[in-house]
Amino acid sequence: MARWSVVVAALSGSLLAAAASHADEATPRPAVGRPTGPDTTPPPDPAAVDAAVSALVKLADNARKQGRWTDAELGYREALKLRNDATVVGRLGLTLVAAGQPARGARNLLEAVERGGGVGPENEEFFKVFKRIRPTVCLLYVKGNVNDAVVSIDGGPFHKEGGVQFKLFVAPGKHVLEGKSEERGVARAERTCPEGGEATTVLSWHWPDGLPTKPERLFRHRRKGEVIPGLDDARPADIPREEDEPPPRKPIFGGVAGDERPKPKRGSVGGGVAVVSGVATWAPAVGVALHGSVRPIEVLSIDLDARAAWLTSGIAGEPISGMTAGGLLSVCGHWRWLFGCATGYLGLIAVDFDEARYEGRSYVFFTPGLGGRVGARIPIGDAFAIRVAADVVGLNGGIRVAVDQETVADHPPVMIGGSVMGTWEF
Numbered sequence: 001m002a003r004w005s006v007v008v009a010a011l012s013g014s015l016l017a018a019a020a021s022h023a024d025e026a027t028p029r030p031a032v033g034r035p036t037g038p039d040t041t042p043p044p045d046p047a048a049v050d051a052a053v054s055a056l057v058k059l060a061d062n063a064r065k066q067g068r069w070t071d072a073e074l075g076y077r078e079a080l081k082l083r084n085d086a087t088v089v090g091r092l093g094l095t096l097v098a099a100g101q102p103a104r105g106a107r108n109l110l111e112a113v114e115r116g117g118g119v120g121p122e123n124e125e126f127f128k129v130f131k132r133i134r135p136t137v138c139l140l141y142v143k144g145n146v147n148d149a150v151v152s153i154d155g156g157p158f159h160k161e162g163g164v165q166f167k168l169f170v171a172p173g174k175h176v177l178e179g180k181s182e183e184r185g186v187a188r189a190e191r192t193c194p195e196g197g198e199a200t201t202v203l204s205w206h207w208p209d210g211l212p213t214k215p216e217r218l219f220r221h222r223r224k225g226e227v228i229p230g231l232d233d234a235r236p237a238d239i240p241r242e243e244d245e246p247p248p249r250k251p252i253f254g255g256v257a258g259d260e261r262p263k264p265k266r267g268s269v270g271g272g273v274a275v276v277s278g279v280a281t282w283a284p285a286v287g288v289a290l291h292g293s294v295r296p297i298e299v300l301s302i303d304l305d306a307r308a309a310w311l312t313s314g315i316a317g318e319p320i321s322g323m324t325a326g327g328l329l330s331v332c333g334h335w336r337w338l339f340g341c342a343t344g345y346l347g348l349i350a351v352d353f354d355e356a357r358y359e360g361r362s363y364v365f366f367t368p369g370l371g372g373r374v375g376a377r378i379p380i381g382d383a384f385a386i387r388v389a390a391d392v393v394g395l396n397g398g399i400r401v402a403v404d405q406e407t408v409a410d411h412p413p414v415m416i417g418g419s420v421m422g423t424w425e426f
Contacts, residue, residue: 053079057088064091069099086117090126102133106169109133138193141167142177144203149179149187151203172196179203265425268293270387272421276309279322280351280399280411285309287323289419291387303330303341305389307419315401316408319354324415328391330373341373345393345415351401358403369395369415383425390418 060075076092079085090112096105109130112118118126142151143165151166154175172195179187184205191201274289287309295301308325315322326347332339345368352362375389395413402408 049082053082053085053088056082057091060091060095064095064098067098069095073099086112086115087119087122088117089115090117090122093126094129097129097133103137103169103171106130106133106137135196136172137169138172138195139167139198140170140175140191140193141198141200142203143200144179144187144205146179146181146184146205148183149181149203149205152178152180175201177201177203179205181205264295264298266295268295268385268387268423268425270421270423272387272419274307274309274417274419276307276324276415276417278395278411278415278417279309279311279324279349280401281311281315281322281409282411283311283313283315285311285322285324289421291419291421291423293423299334301332301334301339303332304328305330305419307417309417315351318403318408319357320401320408321352321354322350324349324367326367328373328393332373334377337377337379339375339377341375341391343371343373343391343393345369345371345395349399351399365397365399367395367397367415369393369413371415377423385423385425387421387423388419389421390416392416 056075056079060072060079063069063071063075072095073092076088076095079088080092089108093105093108093112096102096108109126112126113123113130117123144151147165153168153170155178170193172193174190174192177189177191181187187203187205189201189203191199193199268291270291272289272291274287276285276287277283279285287307289305289307291303291305293301293303305328306326307328308323310323311321314320324347326345328343328345330341330343332341347367349365349367350362351365371391371393373389373391375387378386378388380386393415395415398411398413400407400410
């Protein structure tokens with residue numbers, strides 16, 4: 001930070017010196033008295049401003065490439081104080097996102113996209129990064145019934161935003177807002193902002209009977225070209241501006257284009273391969289699996305899976321084959337792309353002795369059981385997904401395989417299975 005202070009001071013000094021030199025060149029040589037005051041300072045030389053902005057942006061770009069996010073943020077903010085450039089706003093947004101601050105970076109990226117910041121691939125990067133982080137943040141609308149208040153969120157600094165009519169991106173979760181008004185005192189509100197969605201909170205001050213003591217604060221009309229102190233002050237790029245339009249009622253998905261959230265899927269079917277361990281042995285049996293699911297609500301589904309699998313080698317190295325077939329009925333809870341289920345199982349295990357070696361016969365055991373399942377859903381496009389799942393089921397009894405009264409396998413009442421399936425969702 002020390003080196004940035006030196007850089008900023010040097011650039012500021014150069015800018016002021018260039019402005020003074022420009023003023024001296026434009027002033028006639030005879031001494032002329034000039035009134036003093038805040039509005040009599042000549043504007044900086046545009047060429048000097050361009051040079052300072054270019055130098056600051058170059059330093060910030062280098063810092064961002066090297067992963068020095070604090071230095072990069074400082075450089076972009078200093079450049080924005082000299083010129084509010086849409087491309088610099090977008091690069092500041094990328095820096096904040098890379099530094100682990102998606103809620104702050106989302107505002108800058110959205111502004112850069114709306115203003116056409118960046119050229120070609122850089123503009124596309126602004127949009128792609130914003131689209132990627134939008135589902136991880138929440139858009140919070142703030143309203144109030146006074147317009148002289150300053151607002152604080154979660155105990156942070158108070159910001160004047162033309163009253164309490166503004167919006168900003170925040171992290172998902174519960175937020176506490178506090179508004180302070182010179183006339184009406186303090187108002188507080190709490191709001192939980194959903195991940196990837198939006199919410200509206202209202203700060204309400206109680207009004208006594210009759211009009212406020214200073215009604216001009218509520219009914220003041222701005223004349224053309226009028227500047228209202230405290231309302232039109234310059235603000236950093238990531239502080240939200242007052243919005244002209246009321247917030248939309250419908251939730252949005254994607255943010256920039258305002259697309260409506262897609263209709264949730266209510267069912268799926270699919271099929272794939274299955275591996276089962278527990279067919280009278282821990283050796284794996286390989287086969288096929290079918291899947292069907294209904295989803296009455298977004299976070300809950302009822303699944304029915306059927307599978308059949310055959311041992312790839314004999315039980316305990318003997319010429320004894322085995323297979324299993326059954327169905328699993330599951331009630332599953334979903335969170336993002338993960339799911340966990342309580343599972344009931346009903347199936348059979350068949351053991352078949354090789355007739356050329358043994359005089360035995362085939363045995364079939366019916367095996368109900370209870371267990372659990374975990375897995376993940378990996379979407380591919382709008383209607384297809386890859387479903388990976390693993391389950392453990394406790395059966396009603398184990399299986400013992402014997403040859404001439406000699407036990408060759410004594411398997412406990414446990415079956416472990418897994419599957420990889422492609423599904424179509426509707």
